[in-house]
Amino acid sequence: MKKIHATANPNIAFIKYWGKKPSSSDETLNLALNPSVSLTLSQAKSDVFVSLAKGTEHEIFVQGNLANSKDAAKIFAHLQRVSKAFDKPLPPLRIESSNNFPSATGIASSASAFAALSYGISAFFLQKTTFSKSERTLLSQLSRRGSGSACRSVAGPFMKWDGDSAEAIESSWKLFDTIVIISKKEKLVSSSQGHSQVLSSPLWPKRQERVLGRYEKCLGAIAQASLTKLGPIIEEEATEMHEVAESSVPPIHYRMPETFQFLKALQSLKNRDFFFTIDAGPNVHLISERPIKSEIEKLLADEGLEAEIWQDWTGFGPVVKEFS
Numbered sequence: 369m370k371k372i373h374a375t376a377n378p379n380i381a382f383i384k385y386w387g388k389k390p391s392s393s394d395e396t397l398n399l400a401l402n403p404s405v406s407l408t409l410s411q412a413k414s415d416v417f418v419s420l421a422k423g424t425e426h427e428i429f430v431q432g433n434l435a436n437s438k439d440a441a442k443i444f445a446h447l448q449r450v451s452k453a454f455d456k457p458l459p460p461l462r463i464e465s466s467n468n469f470p471s472a473t474g475i476a477s478s479a480s481a482f483a484a485l486s487y488g489i490s491a492f493f494l495q496k497t498t499f500s501k502s503e504r505t506l507l508s509q510l511s512r513r514g515s516g517s518a519c520r521s522v523a524g525p526f527m528k529w530d531g532d533s534a535e536a537i538e539s540s541w542k543l544f545d546t547i548v549i550i551s552k553k554e555k556l557v558s559s560s561q562g563h564s565q566v567l568s569s570p571l572w573p574k575r576q577e578r579v580l581g582r583y584e585k586c587l588g589a590i591a592q593a594s595l596t597k598l599g600p601i602i603e604e605e606a607t608e609m610h611e612v613a614e615s616s617v618p619p620i621h622y623r624m625p626e627t628f629q630f631l632k633a634l635q636s637l638k639n640r641d642f643f644f645t646i647d648a649g650p651n652v653h654l655i656s657e658r659p660i661k662s663e664i665e666k667l668l669a670d671e672g673l674e675a676e677i678w679q680d681w682t683g684f685g686p687v688v689k690e691f692s
């Protein structure tokens with residue numbers, strides 16, 4: 369196998385991973401304080417190419433450019449992790465990673481990037497492109513170490529994460545995610561920082577009490593494929609996650625004035641049959657059972673808001689191909 373091409377998609381959390389268990393021994397354990405549920409997407413994707421480096425050093429490229437030292441260190445640590453997990457020596461590798469959508473703006477780019485990287489390197493080490501169930505569980509655990517939510521990008525269509533890995537929820541329910549990109553600027557505060565300061569929010573104890581019930585209700589709504597049940601749960605959840613972030617010390621503001629203006633406009637719509645959620649960024653994901661792009665464009669125009677729209681829908685997880 370000379371060159372591996374792995375792709376993985378971001379996932380949008382319906383119940384958010386917000387807060388990780390403190391660990392004095394390893395910052396990358398990424399064990400969540402609460403279980404979470406997500407929808408795997410299909411159109412936004414990360415591509416990772418893995419091949420042998422020409423020289424004696426790893427060659428790491430992100431979005432076509434030599435990786436900066438922070439990204440290179442994270443990717444290098446991940447290569448070592450996967451090589452250790454499979455007990456394989458790590459030769460100098462050339463890794464080329466890219467996304468076809470804006471990074472670090474609340475569209476879970478690190479989730480798809482680490483899931484694709486885990487699949488790509490594992491395929492390289494194991495010399496195969498498909499994996500057994502137990503290997504997929506290991507891939508979820510490994511991806512989690514790169515970025516917590518990446519453990520939910522290893523399959524689809526829905527994923528639940530409760531413990532050290534995520535597992536797929538089978539379903540034939542197709543959902544659309546119409547992403548309103550209010551800003552493409554990289555967020556100033558990483559989700560890692562948000563996770564580590566969650567306990568400083570006075571709202572955290574209340575969230576702790578409510579989130580488990582919401583998780584169970586979310587699983588129930590998915591089992592019944594009921595958007596009228598799912599919708600209010602995901603809106604309440606996203607709002608709570610952001611209120612916790614905004615009230616933590618120091619506060620983290622991912623929602624921008626334009627986000628609030630858009631949400632207000634949404635909430636004034638009568639008989640709305642689509643529902644919002646927001647990750648760690650200003651951009652709004654609208655979950656629906658039918659395409660809604662044109663009516664959202666009209667709503668944005670009526671509000672005088674400029675935003676691009678990314679149209680996505682249900683996906684089923686990573687794919688690995690090999691090149692000779």
Ligand code: PMV
Nearest residue numbers: 381384385515516517559648
């Ligand atoms: O995986 P991280 O560390 O980027 O955290 C993801 C946090 C949220 O996207 C806000 C929620 C989630 O569950 O994906």
